[in-house]
Amino acid sequence: MSNEQQTRVYHPSAEVVKNAAVSGIDAYNALVKEAEQDYEGYWARQARELVDWKVPFTQVLDESNAPFFKWFADGKLNVSYNCLDRNIEKGLGDKVAIIFEADDGHITRVTYKELLAKVSKFANALRSLGVKKGDRVVIYLPMSIEGVVAMQACARIGATHSVVFGGFSAHALRDRINDAGAVTLITADGQFRGGKALPLKPIADEALALGGCETIRNVIVVKRTGGDASFVAGRDLWYHEVVANQPETSEPEWVEAEHPLFLLYTSGSTGKPKGVQHSTGGYLLHAILTMQYTFDIKPDDVFWCTADIGWVTGHTYITYGPLATGSTEIVFEGVPTYPDAGRFWKMIQDHKVTVFYTAPTAIRSLIKAADANPAAHPKNYDLTSLRLLGSVGEPINPAAWEWYYENVGGSRCPIVDTFWQTETGGHMITPLPGATPLVPGSCTLPFPGIQAAVVDETGTEVPNGQGGILVVQRPWPSMIRTIWGDPERFRKSYYPDDFKGKLYLAGDGAIRDKDTGYFTITGRIDDVLNVSGHRMGTMEIESALVAHEKVAEAAVVGRPDDLTGEAIVAFVVLKGARPTGEAAAAVVKELQNWVGHEIGPIAKPKDIRFGENLPKTRSGKIMRRLLRQLAKGEEITQDTSTLENPAILDQLKHSV
Numbered sequence: 293m294s295n296e297q298q299t300r301v302y303h304p305s306a307e308v309v310k311n312a313a314v315s316g317i318d319a320y321n322a323l324v325k326e327a328e329q330d331y332e333g334y335w336a337r338q339a340r341e342l343v344d345w346k347v348p349f350t351q352v353l354d355e356s357n358a359p360f361f362k363w364f365a366d367g368k369l370n371v372s373y374n375c376l377d378r379n380i381e382k383g384l385g386d387k388v389a390i391i392f393e394a395d396d397g398h399i400t401r402v403t404y405k406e407l408l409a410k411v412s413k414f415a416n417a418l419r420s421l422g423v424k425k426g427d428r429v430v431i432y433l434p435m436s437i438e439g440v441v442a443m444q445a446c447a448r449i450g451a452t453h454s455v456v457f458g459g460f461s462a463h464a465l466r467d468r469i470n471d472a473g474a475v476t477l478i479t480a481d482g483q484f485r486g487g488k489a490l491p492l493k494p495i496a497d498e499a500l501a502l503g504g505c506e507t508i509r510n511v512i513v514v515k516r517t518g519g520d521a522s523f524v525a526g527r528d529l530w531y532h533e534v535v536a537n538q539p540e541t542s543e544p545e546w547v548e549a550e551h552p553l554f555l556l557y558t559s560g561s562t563g564k565p566k567g568v569q570h571s572t573g574g575y576l577l578h579a580i581l582t583m584q585y586t587f588d589i590k591p592d593d594v595f596w597c598t599a600d601i602g603w604v605t606g607h608t609y610i611t612y613g614p615l616a617t618g619s620t621e622i623v624f625e626g627v628p629t630y631p632d633a634g635r636f637w638k639m640i641q642d643h644k645v646t647v648f649y650t651a652p653t654a655i656r657s658l659i660k661a662a663d664a665n666p667a668a669h670p671k672n673y674d675l676t677s678l679r680l681l682g683s684v685g686e687p688i689n690p691a692a693w694e695w696y697y698e699n700v701g702g703s704r705c706p707i708v709d710t711f712w713q714t715e716t717g718g719h720m721i722t723p724l725p726g727a728t729p730l731v732p733g734s735c736t737l738p739f740p741g742i743q744a745a746v747v748d749e750t751g752t753e754v755p756n757g758q759g760g761i762l763v764v765q766r767p768w769p770s771m772i773r774t775i776w777g778d779p780e781r782f783r784k785s786y787y788p789d790d791f792k793g794k795l796y797l798a799g800d801g802a803i804r805d806k807d808t809g810y811f812t813i814t815g816r817i818d819d820v821l822n823v824s825g826h827r828m829g830t831m832e833i834e835s836a837l838v839a840h841e842k843v844a845e846a847a848v849v850g851r852p853d854d855l856t857g858e859a860i861v862a863f864v865v866l867k868g869a870r871p872t873g874e875a876a877a878a879v880v881k882e883l884q885n886w887v888g889h890e891i892g893p894i895a896k897p898k899d900i901r902f903g904e905n906l907p908k909t910r911s912g913k914i915m916r917r918l919l920r921q922l923a924k925g926e927e928i929t930q931d932t933s934t935l936e937n938p939a940i941l942d943q944l945k946h947s948v
């Protein structure tokens with residue numbers, strides 16, 4: 293380790309190395325070398341070994357229309373077949389696929405055979421409603437068996453799903469339905485979280501009433517809370533009624549490898565979320581390969597990814613990866629703090645979880661909770677079933693890493709700090725548990741076959757030890773294919789001309805260690821924030837703020853936060869006089885609730901400050917770097933001589 297990385301190095305134990313799919317660093321290096329020497333050959337080998345093809349592919353990577361790359365394009369397959377039927381054919385029909393734990397602790401187990409029957413029934417129901425290959429289906433469901441079933445059923449019939457996180461607002465849902473041109477919306481009457489029943493169908497109704505969702509023919513409603521669900525006759529149908537008389541078998545739709553399995557909307561640098569389009573074959577391959585190499589998945593494992601199916605982590609590591617590898621997994625409806633902050637630890641103990649994958653924000657909040665309430669400390673639970681831990685969504689600070697390692701993993705379990713994105717489909721830079729020595733805070737080395745680098749503005753690689761821009765040098769199978777309906781935005785965002793269209797731009801900064809070449813992610817380099825592992829565009833929040841009748845102008849920046857990673861700070865110019873004191877506090881509340889209603893609670897600014905104007909250059913550009921310093925409470929080091937009205941800096945210095 294170089295001097296900058298004085299932190300301890302954690303080597304895998306001999307036992308972990310011995311049992312691992314990638315056993316020892318030499319095995320890792322051999323895979324990297326294989327991919328370097330014959331890139332297409334490496335991926336083709338994996339795709340033949342890990343995926344079941346109805347029609348085998350003969351083409352591997354097609355770069356003729358770069359950056360719109362194609363993988364395995366003449367192959368045909370079905371993802372649902374790969375996740376369900378083939379496991380049953382291998383004799384795993386009676387193995388538990390999903391252990392569902394409800395918010396109230398009620399447990400439901402579903403075997404592979406039962407899951408296939410549920411998926412087939414719902415696939416048949418969708419077909420009977422006229423949903424066809426290529427149609428878009430929006431899924432707005434809580435964490436549930438039906439959520440996984442709905443996604444798998446879409447995959448089975450070749451419909452392209454787009455899951456919208458259940459915490460998103462009516463506006464956000466409407467925009468996504470509208471952009472996707474969806475024909476069906478699948479939702480629930482409501483959802484349980486932390487002992488409370490929250491509405492979903494009323495929000496879906498509000499979304500559809502906003503207009504722009506005329507492509508929707510049917511709304512299918514899962515009965516969960518028994519809450520208010522007024523039905524539009526002919527359009528709205530109960531889930532349990534549409535599946536009631538459907539046969540338990542259904543022929544999979546064999547689709548081309550490039551067929552869009554799903555769209556998932558995520559935030560970018562503009563106010564409009566982008567529909568990230570994923571493929572079928574390449575995506576499935578990486579879901580399986582990362583389950584095997586990163587999670588080192590074994591037949592007896594009980595795998596638990598705590599993400600929501602509304603995010604990409606829930607797609608790859610709940611709906612697809614674990615099932616495609618015939619694993620047993622936990623699906624959890626509730627929240628980590630209910631009935632108390634020992635919930636995760638109790639569930640690991642009860643279900644004998646072996647591989648646990650969660651976000652740094654959750655870990656930090658549970659550290660805090662355990663400090664406040666010793667009964668919620670993991671030491672009160674038997675966590676000896678665990679053999680591997682994972683982290684995802686944001687950088688994990690070394691202190692949280694060490695706590696996780698010692699108190700949850702019993703200083704026995706490697707931690708895989710997996711760097712990836714909605715756009716990458718699966719892990720990109722991550723330790724492999726039996727191969728990579730760990731350094732807290734570093735996501736270590738690229739996944740075998742992924743060629744990542746740190747470059748300067750011209751696309752030239754910078755020396756180790758020097759920070760720069762994280763890029764991926766070669767297309768990979770599970771990568772984003774395009775932005776739905778906006779191929780030009782795809783090209784400009786991810787294959788910018790600055791890099792001659794040759795390098796994939798992740799949008800993160802990174803630095804590699806001088807000696808080991810290990811990567812550390814230094815944070816986003818665009819206008820994207822990461823709040824509790826959730827990705828938010830500053831422009832989206834600004835658009836929501838200026839849509840309020842009182843707001844003339846708004847600028848949003850992030851500031852480091854001990855708990856949530858980043859916190860949202862909004863600088864706002866109101867149409868009337870600048871409020872102070874209690875009046876200001878009331879407007880802050882009003883605007884926070886407004887953003888919550890426009891986008892969703894996760895987008896609420898933590899801190900809102902009012903000024904008579906925003907700091908701008910002579911040409912009228914908002915000086916964001918200066919706002920970031922103000923948000924952090926730092927001294928202004930920047931030249932402010934171009935400021936039209938320097939007095940406003942004083943107004944913006946303090947929170948209301």
Ligand code: WT7
Pocket residue numbers: 558603604605683684685686687688709710711712713714715735798799800813815816822825826827
């Ligand atoms: C952004 C992607 C990855 C699935 C969930 C989030 C940040 C993600 C890490 C990590 C440091 C990380 C990056 C990335 N990020 N994982 N292990 N270390 N940063 O997916 O919503 O598309 O967000 O999350 O900034 O670009 P997403």
